[in-house]
Structure formats: structure tokens, C-alpha cells
Amino acid sequence: MINEQTNPLDGIFAALSDPKRRALLARLAAQDGLTVGELAGPLPISMPAVTRHLDVLEGAGLVSREKQGRRVLCHLRPAPLRAVRDWLTDYETFWTEGLDRLAALLEAKP
Amino acid sequence: MINEQTNPLDGIFAALSDPKRRALLARLAAQDGLTVGELAGPLPISMPAVTRHLDVLEGAGLVSREKQGRRVLCHLRPAPLRAVRDWLTDYETFWTEGLDRLAALLEAKP
DNA sequence: CTGTTCGTTAATCATTACATTAAATAATGC
């Protein structure tokens, strides 16, 4: 009950810990529906590497892939970021209000 | 200029991607100044493992250690979480307002 | 001083993550 086996936040934070993956998200946010090739273009890594990064992002629910003809369009799925925001706001009280408020909030929240 | 070598967000997100480390943060948020032994107690891992996790958290700036006698008191340092919040708010506009606003924000922000 | 407690470091091992090149699959056009 302390750990529900695996927390979705694990994968989300892990996905966001790589600057190349954050760059991919930023590109998709700026322009939705880019192909894998267009995403790989400006990055100094190979296309298979981009596919792996997209796998990680898709596994975290941050990106979805839509096959269209012989190319794959990528879309940003910001829903998991909301979970991050929720987790974060618990700690936000720590630096705005005092410790006591937060202590109550985090009694059983990993 | 695209990448300033290493982004602090890398270490912060990586530190937060482990549920045990988030559990340590939650414990410290609920009760500041816990010792390493007290932190290791309820977790199903050895004390050296906790030391390593604290190294990671301290490296990300999320925790500071204060040696007091023969024990080490740990403190939560929420400042890096503010960087996460700032990064996140850029994407928050994505699901509240439209794509256009965000596109403008993320032109050169990795 | 000696023994005990608290914490870190050392040595080791298994697992996972990230990258590359080369081959395979899939869709399009001639």
C-alpha cells in the first residue's frame, strides 16, 4: 500500500530527465505533428536513437504517434505533465506557506 | 549554444524519477532534519543505498546534509523544484490556452 | 581506552539506458 508497484511519475520524470527528450517535446509543442525524420533533423543523434527516445516519451504518455502513409506524425500529449504539476504543488506549499501545511498533505503520499 | 553543456533540469528530473528518492523527499518535507538512519528505517533498502540516494538528491540541490556530532541531519531544499515548476508552466499554457501561445514561448528554450 | 553506534567508502555484481551501424519492413512512384 506504500507503493502501488510502479508509480506513473517514475516514467514521466525519467522521460523528462534527458535534454534531448525535452528538446523533442519543445519541438512538438512549437509545431505539432512533426515526423520522426523532422524531429531527428536538428538533433545530433541518429534516427534510431530518436525512435528510442520517442518510445520512452510514448511510454510515459507524453507523446503519441500516428502513422500516416509511410511517415509517422508525432503529437504532444501534455496530460502526464498535469500529474507532475499536482505532485509539485504539494511541495510548492513548502516554500510559500510553512512546513506544517505540507506535513499534513504528505502523510501517505509517496 | 543549443545546449549549455548540462542543464540542471537533467539532474533534478533524474533525481525525482526514483520513487525511493521521492519518498525520502516526502519524509523530509513532513519532518525536517531527519538523520540518515531515520530515513533508511522504513525503506526496504540498506543504509549505503540511502547514502547514494542522498548523494543524488544533494547533487540536484534538493537536499542538504548537516553533520551534527556523529549523525547527519538532512534538510529539504525546494529551490530546484521551482525550476521544474517554471519549465512546467511553459507547457501548462498548452492545455489551458492554445498552441500558438506556447509556440512563441518555446522558440529557443530547450 | 574500548566498544558501540552512525554514516560513508570500497569492491563487486546485475540491470538498465543510450548510442551506433546494419538489416528489415512499409509505403510510394516510376
Next chain:
DNA sequence: GCATTATTTAATGTAATGATTAACGAACAG
């Protein structure tokens, strides 16, 4: 069909992560 383009999968190597036990060092109590 055959060549071309787009993307993924396979095979492989290396580096990072996470854990453990054992040894070490510092602080306190008797």
C-alpha cells in the same frame, strides 16, 4: 516489379544506475 524514402528492429558495445556486503572512520558512552 524495382528503386526510393521513411521508420523501426536487430545486434552490439559501453556507460550509468542501483543494490549488497564488508571494511573504514568519526563520535560518544562506559
